[in-house]
Amino acid sequence: MLAFRNYVKANLKNFFRRISTSARLSSEDLYVHRDSDDNNANTPFEFTEANLMRIAAVIQNYPEGAQRAALGACLDIVQRQIGWIPISAMHKVAEILGMPRMRVYEWATFYTMNKRRFRGKYNVKVCVTTPCMLRGSDIILDAVEQATCCSVGSVSTDGMFGVDTVECQGACVNAPVIVVDDDYYEDVNVCDVHNIIQTLRSGGIAAAGPQNGRYASEPIYGLTTLLECPPPPGFGLQAALCNK
Template identity: 75%
Template structure:
C-alpha cells in the first residue's frame, strides 16, 4: 500500500519542478570557425602603421629572445585599435612578426571575446545584462540603445557607425545599469542618458563618461556615510606611557 502512495508523491514533486530563468543562448560558429567573406579573407589589406610598428617593437623587447609570442595579446590589441577589428589577414601579419604558427594566433583570437573578428562599427556599444544591471533596468536600457542607434542587438547600423552587443558583467556593478562604448564606461544610466550619449557620438562629440547621475565614483547615492570627518592626528588614543620623552 505504501508503494503506490510513494509513487504518487514523487509524481507530484516532479510536476512542481520549475526551470530557472536563463539568458538567451547565442549559437554561432563565429566563436571557433572562420569563413571567408568579401571583407575578411587572406587578401584583406592590412599593414601596421609606422607608429604602431614602433609600439609593437618596443613591446617585443620586453620579452627574452625566442619568446616574442608572449606579445601576441598586445599585438592583437594594437590591430584592433588601428582599424577597429581583427581580420584574418591581420592575424597572419601578427604571426609573421612574432615568428609563431598562425594556429596559435587563431587560438588567441577565438578564446578571448574582446577580440572583434568582424567590424562592429565605429562605436561598439556593449550593454551589460548581468544580475545587478538586470535588477536596475538593463532591459529598458537595451531597448533605448536599440532605438537610439537604429540597430538591434547583435547587428550593425546601416551607416556603419554603431554596433550593439549584449554582454555579461562589465565590472561596475555598484553603478548599474552600465553600458560601454569602445573603452569608455557610462554608468547609473536612464533612458534620457542613453539618447544623449548616442546623439553626442553621432554628432562627433565625446560624451562625459562615468556615472551619469552626479556621483563621483561608486559612493552611496545619498552621499558618503562614513569617513566624513577629518582623520585624528598622530598619536590619537595612545596611552601617556607610550609617548616619547618631552
C-alpha cells in the same frame, strides 16, 4: 527486473513532465572562422609605419624567443587601426611574431574583446550581468537599440554603431553601465543613452564616467562613514601611558 521495466514504462510520462529546462543561449559569434567576401586570407591588411614601430617597442619588452608574449598587444593594435581583426591580420601578426597561425586563432577566439567582424565605428556594449540587470539593464538595452537604430548583434545601416550585450564590465557599483570602445558610461538612464548616442553621431565626444553627478564610486546618497575628523594619536589611551 520485468516488474521494474513495467514500472518505468507506466511512469515515464510523469517522469519527463517533472523535468524543467531553459532555452539554450548561443554565442553571437562562431568560434571557428568562416570565409566571407570581406574576411578571408586575401583580405588586404598592412600595418601602418607608426603601428609597426609600436609593435617593435612592445616586442622589446620580452626576452629573445618569447615574442609571442606580445600577441595580445599586437591584436589590440590591429583592432585600433581598422576597428576589427580579419583573419588576414591574424596571419600578419603570426608572421611578425614567428608563431603558428593556430596560436593566434586560439587567442582571438577565446578573448571576447577581440572583434572578429566589423562592429561599427562605435561598438556599444551593454552590460547585462546581475547588478546591471537589477538596475534596469533591459530598459537601457532597449534605449540603446532605439537610439542607434540597431538590434543586438548587428550593425546600423549607416555603419556608425554596432550593439552587443556583454557580461560584467567591472563597474558594478555604478550600474547600469554601457561601454563604447574604451569609454565607460556609468549610472546611465534612458535620457543619458540618447544623449550619448546623439553626441557620438554628430561627431562629438560624450563625457565618460558616471552620468548622475558622482565623481567615481562613492555612495550615491552621500558619505555614511568618516563624517567627522578622526581623533588624534593617543586617543582613548590611559593617562599613565600617555605620560610616557
